[in-house]
Amino acid sequence: MSxxxxxxxxxxxxxxxxxxxxxRLRGWPxxxxxxxxAVSGGADSTALxxxxxxxxxxxxxxxxxxxxxxxxxxRGECGADDARWVEGLARVxxxxxxxxxASVSERAREGRDxxxxxxxxxxxxxxxGAARECGASAVLVAHTLDDQAETVMLRLLRGSGADGLGGxxxxxxxxxxxxxxxxxxxxxxxxxxxxxxxxxxxxVEFRSDAMNDDERFxxxxxxxKLLPLLSTFNPRAAEALARTASLLREESAALDxxxxxxxxxxxxxxxxxxxxxxxxxxxxxxxxxxxxAAPALRRRALRxxxxxxxxxxxxxxxxxxxxxxxxxEGERGGRVAELPGGSRVERRRGLLHFHPGSETSGGDxx
Amino acid sequence: MSxxxxxxxxxxxxxxxxxxxxxRLRGWPxxxxxxxxAVSGGADSTALxxxxxxxxxxxxxxxxxxxxxxxxxxRGECGADDARWVEGLARVxxxxxxxxxASVSERAREGRDxxxxxxxxxxxxxxxGAARECGASAVLVAHTLDDQAETVMLRLLRGSGADGLGGxxxxxxxxxxxxxxxxxxxxxxxxxxxxxxxxxxxxVEFRSDAMNDDERFxxxxxxxKLLPLLSTFNPRAAEALARTASLLREESAALDxxxxxxxxxxxxxxxxxxxxxxxxxxxxxxxxxxxxAAPALRRRALRxxxxxxxxxxxxxxxxxxxxxxxxxEGERGGRVAELPGGSRVERRRGLLHFHPGSETSGGDxx
Numbered sequence: 194m195s196x197x198x199x200x201x202x203x204x205x206x207x208x209x210x211x212x213x214x215x216x217r218l219r220g221w222p223x224x225x226x227x228x229x230x231a232v233s234g235g236a237d238s239t240a241l242x243x244x245x246x247x248x249x250x251x252x253x254x255x256x257x258x259x260x261x262x263x264x265x266x267x268r269g270e271c272g273a274d275d276a277r278w279v280e281g282l283a284r285v286x287x288x289x290x291x292x293x294x295a296s297v298s299e300r301a302r303e304g305r306d307x308x309x310x311x312x313x314x315x316x317x318x319x320x321x322g323a324a325r326e327c328g329a330s331a332v333l334v335a336h337t338l339d340d341q342a343e344t345v346m347l348r349l350l351r352g353s354g355a356d357g358l359g360g361x362x363x364x365x366x367x368x369x370x371x372x373x374x375x376x377x378x379x380x381x382x383x384x385x386x387x388x389x390x391x392x393x394x395x396x397v398e399f400r401s402d403a404m405n406d407d408e409r410f411x412x413x414x415x416x417x418k419l420l421p422l423l424s425t426f427n428p429r430a431a432e433a434l435a436r437t438a439s440l441l442r443e444e445s446a447a448l449d450x451x452x453x454x455x456x457x458x459x460x461x462x463x464x465x466x467x468x469x470x471x472x473x474x475x476x477x478x479x480x481x482x483x484x485x486a487a488p489a490l491r492r493r494a495l496r497x498x499x500x501x502x503x504x505x506x507x508x509x510x511x512x513x514x515x516x517x518x519x520x521x522e523g524e525r526g527g528r529v530a531e532l533p534g535g536s537r538v539e540r541r542r543g544l545l546h547f548h549p550g551s552e553t554s555g556g557d558x559x
Numbered sequence: 560m561s562x563x564x565x566x567x568x569x570x571x572x573x574x575x576x577x578x579x580x581x582x583r584l585r586g587w588p589x590x591x592x593x594x595x596x597a598v599s600g601g602a603d604s605t606a607l608x609x610x611x612x613x614x615x616x617x618x619x620x621x622x623x624x625x626x627x628x629x630x631x632x633x634r635g636e637c638g639a640d641d642a643r644w645v646e647g648l649a650r651v652x653x654x655x656x657x658x659x660x661a662s663v664s665e666r667a668r669e670g671r672d673x674x675x676x677x678x679x680x681x682x683x684x685x686x687x688g689a690a691r692e693c694g695a696s697a698v699l700v701a702h703t704l705d706d707q708a709e710t711v712m713l714r715l716l717r718g719s720g721a722d723g724l725g726g727x728x729x730x731x732x733x734x735x736x737x738x739x740x741x742x743x744x745x746x747x748x749x750x751x752x753x754x755x756x757x758x759x760x761x762x763v764e765f766r767s768d769a770m771n772d773d774e775r776f777x778x779x780x781x782x783x784k785l786l787p788l789l790s791t792f793n794p795r796a797a798e799a800l801a802r803t804a805s806l807l808r809e810e811s812a813a814l815d816x817x818x819x820x821x822x823x824x825x826x827x828x829x830x831x832x833x834x835x836x837x838x839x840x841x842x843x844x845x846x847x848x849x850x851x852a853a854p855a856l857r858r859r860a861l862r863x864x865x866x867x868x869x870x871x872x873x874x875x876x877x878x879x880x881x882x883x884x885x886x887x888e889g890e891r892g893g894r895v896a897e898l899p900g901g902s903r904v905e906r907r908r909g910l911l912h913f914h915p916g917s918e919t920s921g922g923d924x925x
Contacts, residue, residue: 350792352799354806355721411792422788426716426777433718440720440855441807444814447853451817487813489806 208240208383208391209247213254215378219363221331224255228331228376229291229324231316232260232282234275234400237335239282240388241379243395246286259289259327263319265297265312267404275400282397291327293319309410317367324373331374332367337383342434343415346423350411356449359442360435381435452493455486459494476502477544484521492518499532502547508533520545574606574749574757575613579620581744585729587697590621594697594742595657595690597682598626598648600641600766603701605648606754607745609761611699612652625655625693629685631663631678633770641766648763657693659685675776683733690739697740698733703749708797709781711804712789716777722815725808726801747801818859821852825860842868843910850887858884865898868913874899886911 205213216223230245232238248254260283264272276292283290301311320332341360348357367375379388392399408414423430459478478498483491495517500506509532519526520540530538535550571579582589596611598604614620626649630638642658649656667677686698707726714723733741745754758765774780789796825844844864849857861883866872875898885892886906896904901916 349715349803350789350796350799352802352806354803355810358724358803358807414792419788419792422785423716426780426785430716433716436718437715437720437724440718441724443853443855443858444721444810447817447855448810448813450853451813487809487816489809489813492809 205244205247205251205253206391206394208387208394209244211382212241212244212378213248215382216254219376219378221376221378222256223253226331227257227259227327227329228333229259229261229320229327229329230333231320231335232262232279233402234262234279234282235335235402235405236385236389236392236399237337237340237379237383239397239399240383240391241333241335242282242286242288243391243397246288259291259323259329261291261320261323261332262293263316264292264294265315266295266299267297267308267312268402275402278400289327291323293323295319309412321368321371321373324367329373331376333376333378335379335388336361336377337379337385337388338381338435339385339416339420339431341380341438342420342431343412345434345438346415346419347411355441355445358438359445360438362442381439384431448489448493449497452490452497455483455490456494456497458482459498476547480521480540480543480545483545488518491521498545499538499547503532503536503549517545571610571613571617571619572757572760574753574760575610577748578607578610578744579614581748582620585742585744587742587744588622589619592697593623593625593693593695594699595625595627595686595693595695596699597686597701598628598645599768600628600645600648601701601768601771602751602755602758602765603703603706603745603749605763605765606749606757607699607701608648608652608654609757609763612654625657625689625695627657627686627689627698628659629682630658630660631681632661632665633663633674633678634768641768644766655693657689659689661685675778687734687737687739690733695739697742699742699744701745701754702727702743703745703751703754704747704801705751705782705786705797707746707804708786708800709778711800712781712785713777721807721811724804725811726804728808747805750797814855814859815863818856818863821849821856822860822863824848825864842913846887846906846909846911849911854884857887864911865904865913869898869902869915883911 204210230238230242232242242258242260245254245256245258249256249258260279262276262279264276266272268275276294280290280292295315297312297315298308300306300315301308304311306314320334323329324332344360345358348360351357361377361380363378363380364374364376367373389399404410405413408417420431423434427433456478459482476498483494486494492514496506496514499509499514499517503509513530513532516527516530517532517538520528520530520538526540528540532538532550537548537550539546539548570576596604596608598608608624608626611620611622611624615622615624626645628642628645630642632638634641642660646656646658661681663678663681664674666672666681667674670677672680686700689695690698710726711724714726717723727743727746729744729746730740730742733739755765770776771779774783786797789800793799822844825848842864849860852860858880862872862880865875865880865883869875879896879898882893882896883898883904886894886896886904892906894906898904898916903914903916905912905914
């Protein structure tokens with residue numbers, strides 16, 4: 194690896210300039226912030242780290258960057274090699290580096306996650322912990338527009354609505370209610386060819402992950418087979434999918450906002466009109482208010498209500514939610530909808546009541 | 560062809576029963592209605608006609624059915640053969656039949672439509688005219704769940720938002736503002752294998768259309784290549800796509816309703832507060848009202864406003880709409896957005912004004 198790269202006199206190259214444009218568009222601080230960059234050693238995250246280095250070197254970005262790498266324990270010696278490689282990369286370019294290690298396959302065996310899910314969960318836990326330790330206020334991950342297109346197709350194959358098809362967000366809290374921000378500075382513009390090209394331009398040979406070639410993973414088959422076929426219909430199919438995701442994310446956000454307002458109306462009437470303590474504490478909402486709303490709105494309002502009343506939406510399927518929705522239809526839809534873990538929703542005197550079950554949080558069915 | 564089919568004593572068969580269930584779910588009249596059924600002679604429309612015959616024969620449906628067939632003039636003698644075949648089918652099963660003829664390739668050469676679009680336009684014009692002549696209040700078309708899945712994929716490949724991805728509706732007015740209803744009784748449940756199987760069961764050899772095999776058409780490639788690949792990820796991929804479409808259609812409907820309400824607020828304030836006749840007649844809306852709304856909502860409200868002010872949305876691209884949206888951002892977004900045909904939107908004293916251009920309706924650029 195060599196520190197020099199690009200034409201230093203001419204300012205940053207195309208890839209770094211494009212990153213800076215995104216940075217400004219999102220209003221992210223240009224200096225006085227400490228952030229973690231998740232670096233697997235693949236082309237995407239290596240390109241992100243190199244572009245941050247380039248922007249810092251030419252003085253256009255003054256943020257403090259710490260590289261972070263998790264060895265998932267899935268690749269034996271290769272995993273340790275990757276970790277050493279990332280540490281070396283960080284050292285050469287003058288970045289601090291944090292390395293962690295997890296036993297993902299063990300976690301997958303113990304919990305109900307599959308390998309992909311367990312790896313993802315371990316990674317995000319590691320990043321959250323590392324961010325706290327380093328005092329970082331943001332974590333950067335290198336998902337590209339191709340990753341977004343793959344996500345949209347995977348969700349479409351499951352029959353998701355607008356919230357699922359909205360794909361990944363360019364920024365969100367790393368943990369629910371937490372203060373560390375998760376940012377995806379490559380998501381809306383960088384193609385995989387761009388990150389690979391930029392690494393080559395900088396003379397850095399990125400690592401390749403065997404998991405990225407394993408066609409047992411649906412995501413790998415989407416990448417290798419489905420997206421190339423989509424490109425025969427529209428050479429800019431990945432961009433089209435990303436644009437769809439972005440439109441749907443906005444539509445979903447608008448509906449969420451309105452659903453929250455609808456839920457407030459359904460609950461506010463209760464607070465003023467009901468005298469029964471029992472009703473107040475059982476988290477009830479007015480049937481008549483919800484029944485009048487458009488189906489898409491009341492579905493979201495009910496989901497929000499259940500999330501608050503239950504504490505989460507875990508194990509709540511489309512069928513469960515549909516059962517609760519049907520209670521709004523009056524007698525035809527029944528009086529009680531059972532939910533997993535023994536909790537249930539009951540329609541009584543014009544109200545939906547939530548009754549918590551005996552479920553201990555994080556039940557252990559596999 | 561033979562009139563007998565299915566076990567008459569046991570009531571209607573599976574396919575006809577499923578059709579009747581959909582019919583009831585939609586609340587369509589079971590008798591005393593006269594309707595046109597578009598019959599190309601392919602498996603889907605033949606199955607629809609046969610199932611209507613079966614339901615009438617066993618007395619479960621009392622509606623009057625007229626078969627309608629358009630020869631697009633694209634297949635020479637084959638087209639005339641198809642028309643004769645459909646007439647024969649209708650005669651055997653005791654239905655009236657209307658046959659029309661169009662010169663679609665000529666229309667495509669003259670207008671700006673491609674062959675598929677011209678054929679579609681000719682078909683719907685024929686159906687509207689035939690419905691008027693027959694005194695039919697509904698037109699039935701035989702789009703299946705597979706057609707819906709294909710439509711969703713084609714729209715996704717163009718980067719559509721929720722309204723496009725919502726696909727086809729199970730019912731809508733045949734013409735904007737018209738009284739004849741277009742219904743798709745097979746859309747939400749029938750697979751192509753079901754319609755073919757039912758035709759075979761009834762002993763009717765449906766026709767096949769060479770256009771359905773022509774891989775120059777994107778829809779044919781989606782059917783032949785893309786959907787089979789999607790099925791390797793999820794055997795019920797077509798159903799998943801149709802479910803997504805249905806969810807997005809509901810979300811889109813909720814947003815449209817709210818956008819119309821937002822537009823009313825933006826205009827109502829003008830009616831009460833503005834004294835200027837000129838402002839009233841130039842179709843103005845308050846910037847401040849729209850700017851406060853969620854992006855997805857104000858985009859729909861603006862599109863609705865432009866559709867009303869211009870008379871239609873013809874030739875209005877995403878970029879044009881984006882230009883109008885940017886006017887809401889204040890100075891940064893400029894003061895004027897030019898629209899095709901010389902019309903434009905101007906931001907002045909806190910209002911957006913629509914200025915019609917000199918465009919004659921249906922301009923002749925190709």
